[in-house]
Amino acid sequence: MTFLIGQKFHVADITTQSDTDDPATVTFTQTTYTLERTSVIFQVPSSGVVEIEIIGDLWATSSSDNAYLAWGISGTDTIAPTDSEALRTHGSSGIRTKISSIVSGLTPYANDQISLYMRCDSGSGANVLHTRVIVRPA
Amino acid sequence: MTFYAGERMLVTDAMTFSGSGNTTTFSTTNTAYTYTGLQVTFIVPHTGTVKITITGRTWSSSTTAHSYIAMGVFTAAGSVWSPQDNESFRIYGTNTIRGSVATILPGLPPGQAAQASLYLRSEVNTATANTLHTNIIVRAA
Numbered sequence: 001m002t003f004l005i006g007q008k009f010h011v012a013d014i015t016t017q018s019d020t021d022d023p024a025t026v027t028f029t030q031t032t033y034t035l036e037r038t039s040v041i042f043q044v045p046s047s048g049v050v051e052i053e054i055i056g057d058l059w060a061t062s063s064s065d066n067a068y069l070a071w072g073i074s075g076t077d078t079i080a081p082t083d084s085e086a087l088r089t090h091g092s093s094g095i096r097t098k099i100s101s102i103v104s105g106l107t108p109y110a111n112d113q114i115s116l117y118m119r120c121d122s123g124s125g126a127n128v129l130h131t132r133v134i135v136r137p138a
Numbered sequence: 139m140t141f142y143a144g145e146r147m148l149v150t151d152a153m154t155f156s157g158s159g160n161t162t163t164f165s166t167t168n169t170a171y172t173y174t175g176l177q178v179t180f181i182v183p184h185t186g187t188v189k190i191t192i193t194g195r196t197w198s199s200s201t202t203a204h205s206y207i208a209m210g211v212f213t214a215a216g217s218v219w220s221p222q223d224n225e226s227f228r229i230y231g232t233n234t235i236r237g238s239v240a241t242i243l244p245g246l247p248p249g250q251a252a253q254a255s256l257y258l259r260s261e262v263n264t265a266t267a268n269t270l271h272t273n274i275i276v277r278a279a
Contacts, residue, residue, distance in 0.1 A: 016187075018242045023224075053240055093229070093231045093233070094204070094228070094229075094230045095228065095229050095235060095237070096227055096228040097227055097235070097237030097238060098237070098238055098239050098240060132239075132241075134242065
């Protein structure tokens with residue numbers, strides 16, 4: 001978004017929310033998305049659009065399995081976690097990186113919450129460490 | 139950070155700073171974080187908080203070792219943030235990947251210049267950590 005000098009803006013429009021958790025490894029053997037942790041509560045900007053970034057250190061227990069870390073939204077708005085918006089890695093070689101998603105159509109000024117979810121494909125285990133969530137207006 | 143409705147925004151608060159480096163592979167066997175040569179100078183917004191995103195391609199020469207990219211921040215007073223594994227972008231093994239991570243860093247001195255620098259380390263000194271096509275983006279937050 002572009003601000004001009006002296007321009008008035010809504011409080012919610014310039015707020016970045018973030019948090020960090022999982023100082024120790026957490027493992028999930030479920031093949032459907034399972035709550036990993038609840039994360040930041042944020043106020044939806046007037047545009048109804050936010051950018052969500054999730055960061056994690058991710059690996060599968062088996063060399064032939066996939067591990068997924070995804071976000072979901074609850075509160076006034078509800079969005080379920082999906083593979084298409086997930087951070088994913090194949091095999092037991094770990095990676096720490098991030099993905100970004102642009103989410104539109106949220107209810108302006110509503111208080112929503114982001115949660116992280118985990119799953120694997122074949123039940124060997126999906127492992128996660130050092131997660132972060134960042135939400136910015138977009 | 140706290141803004142109030144109608145508050146006037148400082149010009150520096152809406153600015154983004156970025157820089158790119160490592161057009162050829164930078165490698166190290168150091169297990170301590172080693173400066174890669176990429177540094178971005180930025181002006182700290184009046185909130186004192188910035189979001190720093192680091193991006194790069196990285197890989198290890200060993201199938202059983204990690205390669206880590208991380209960032210450090212300096213001001214005129216010295217180091218205010220040291221590179222660390224739990225804020226890094228990392229990959230295990232010889233498969234290369236280009237990805238990124240972001241850090242929200244509060245408590246910087248408003249209005250002053252600061253530098254964000256990129257570092258690389260290897261998990262073991264018998265393997266080489268490598269990086270290529272890196273960049274740093276700093277935004278007010």
